[in-house]
Amino acid sequence: MNVWGASDVDAAAARGATLRVGPRDVVTPLARERARELGVTIADADGIDRPASSPATPVPDLADRGTVHTMRPPSPALFRRGAPLPGGLAPDRSGGTERVVVVGAGHVGMIAAMRLADADVFDEVVLVDIDEGRAAGIALDLQHTAALSDFATRVRGVGTVEEAGPADYVVITAGRPRQPGMTRADLVSTNAAIVGDLARRVAATSPRAVVVVVTNPLDEMTQHAWTSSGFPSSRVLGMAGVLDTARFQALVALEDGAGRARSVDAIALGSHGEEMVIPLSRATAGGRPLPQVVPPVRLNAVVDRARGSGGEVVGLLKTGSAFLAPGMSAARMVLAMVRESDEVMSAAVLADGSYGIRDVYLGLPVRLGRQGLREIVTIPLAPEELAALREAGDRIRERLGAMPRAS
Numbered sequence: 001m002n003v004w005g006a007s008d009v010d011a012a013a014a015r016g017a018t019l020r021v022g023p024r025d026v027v028t029p030l031a032r033e034r035a036r037e038l039g040v041t042i043a044d045a046d047g048i049d050r051p052a053s054s055p056a057t058p059v060p061d062l063a064d065r066g067t068v069h070t071m072r073p074p075s076p077a078l079f080r081r082g083a084p085l086p087g088g089l090a091p092d093r094s095g096g097t098e099r100v101v102v103v104g105a106g107h108v109g110m111i112a113a114m115r116l117a118d119a120d121v122f123d124e125v126v127l128v129d130i131d132e133g134r135a136a137g138i139a140l141d142l143q144h145t146a147a148l149s150d151f152a153t154r155v156r157g158v159g160t161v162e163e164a165g166p167a168d169y170v171v172i173t174a175g176r177p178r179q180p181g182m183t184r185a186d187l188v189s190t191n192a193a194i195v196g197d198l199a200r201r202v203a204a205t206s207p208r209a210v211v212v213v214v215t216n217p218l219d220e221m222t223q224h225a226w227t228s229s230g231f232p233s234s235r236v237l238g239m240a241g242v243l244d245t246a247r248f249q250a251l252v253a254l255e256d257g258a259g260r261a262r263s264v265d266a267i268a269l270g271s272h273g274e275e276m277v278i279p280l281s282r283a284t285a286g287g288r289p290l291p292q293v294v295p296p297v298r299l300n301a302v303v304d305r306a307r308g309s310g311g312e313v314v315g316l317l318k319t320g321s322a323f324l325a326p327g328m329s330a331a332r333m334v335l336a337m338v339r340e341s342d343e344v345m346s347a348a349v350l351a352d353g354s355y356g357i358r359d360v361y362l363g364l365p366v367r368l369g370r371q372g373l374r375e376i377v378t379i380p381l382a383p384e385e386l387a388a389l390r391e392a393g394d395r396i397r398e399r400l401g402a403m404p405r406a407s
């Protein structure tokens with residue numbers, strides 16, 4: 001599915017051409033408006049004019065396999081900054097512009113910021129780092145790519161969240177990454193102090209923001225950010241499941257006959273680490289049950305490799321941890337919210353009793369909206385998968401109980 005925006009209409013107008021779109025493509029209302037203004041015809045690949053309003057697109061739903069749910073076309077205003085927002089969707093913008101703040105201009109932060117700027121949906125992307133020069137330098141370097149990536153978003157780099165100003169979304173990547181020989185848990189006291197302080201300051205500066213935590217150990221840091229911020233849990237989310245899912249898809253795709261990574265339909269739940277749960281009973285490749293595509297013994301090896309992928313990269317890099325896939329995954333979550341994509345993805349959220357788990361942050365299937373968590377989706381799991389998910393919740397709760405209090 002492609003999304004055609006006003007800039008595509010502009011390009012078609014410049015060529016004096018019809019804009020040809022696929023049957024499942026979404027044409028934003030803004031693009032239709034621009035097409036009317038410029039007299040550009042929007043037609044299916046076979047030349048038939050598309051109706052003025054495109055119907056909602058049915059897509060397969062991982063949460064309810066065998067049936068379809070309706071994916072709303074993304075909100076048009078979000079594809080062009082400054083366009084009016086439809087009623088009911090408008091976030092509170094006491095500060096004026098639509099702004100995403102990425103705290104930590106290190107490896108993960110810079111990739112997340114790049115993807116967010118490239119998306120061209122925000123007025124401003126602001127990088128914050130205690131090393132202010134680094135934040136400013138990365139921001140300027142990124143701003144220099146505006147023509148290369150064709151975005152109009154402004155990029156700033158500053159030393160504090162207060163200087164960044166009120167934000168709609170805040171991505172927290174600040175903190176130490178692990179080195180070879182360390183576990184994520186070894187980072188807990190250093191990073192809890194950083195994340196706790198930042199969460200309190202973000203809450204004061206951006207009281208309506210949605211916070212996406214990336215700093216490790218992920219599940220514990222997300223819960224810590226939630227309690228420190230005083231925000232409703234729907235506005236504090238953790239990023240790990242998108243990354244772990246992507247890793248699994250990529251590794252399955254390396255197996256003979258499995259096809260492209262995108263054709264692997266799976267989801268990684270539980271903790272970001274040892275208690276990661278990838279429900280194979282739900283997984284498919286090219287629409288076929290995964291165990292019929294990849295021999296079970298290979299499949300188990302792939303699950304293990306996905307679970308250990310973070311450590312595998314740390315061992316190879318020797319200085320720090322993975323950042324390309326993590327940065328892209330964090331940006332993906334923010335863009336899913338801004339665009340109201342309605343897709344089911346894995347995020348660390350506060351369990352609400354779904355799956356028999358309550359009051360602890362862990363990776364669950366969710367739908368996100370502009371204001372953060374919209375719903376936790378219940379996927380039917382095999383009994384052993386459900387047990388493993390509950391076990392993950394218990395282990396995270398134990399680690400939270402052992403966390404130093406003064407952060």
Ligand SMILES: NC(=O)c1ccc[n+]([C@@H]2O[C@H](COP(=O)([O-])OP(=O)(O)OC[C@H]3O[C@@H](n4cnc5c(N)ncnc54)[C@H](O)[C@@H]3O)[C@@H](O)[C@H]2O)c1
Pocket residue numbers: 103104105106107108109128129130131134173174175176177178187191194198213214215216217218239240243272320321322323326
């Ligand atoms: N959740 C995940 O899936 C995932 C994936 C990759 C990395 N991580 C974690 O993300 C974190 C960042 O990783 P990285 O590779 O970008 O590390 P990095 O060292 O490259 O960057 C961290 C940045 O945070 C900054 N920083 C530290 N304290 C700060 C503060 N109080 N305010 C503002 N900035 C501050 C540092 O100056 C540094 O530039 C680590 O904890 C890492 O383990 C998580």
Ligand SMILES: O=C(O)C[C@H](O)C(=O)O
Pocket residue numbers: 177178184216272309310311313314321322326
């Ligand atoms: O493994 C790490 O320490 C970083 C991150 O959690 C990852 O999975 O890449």
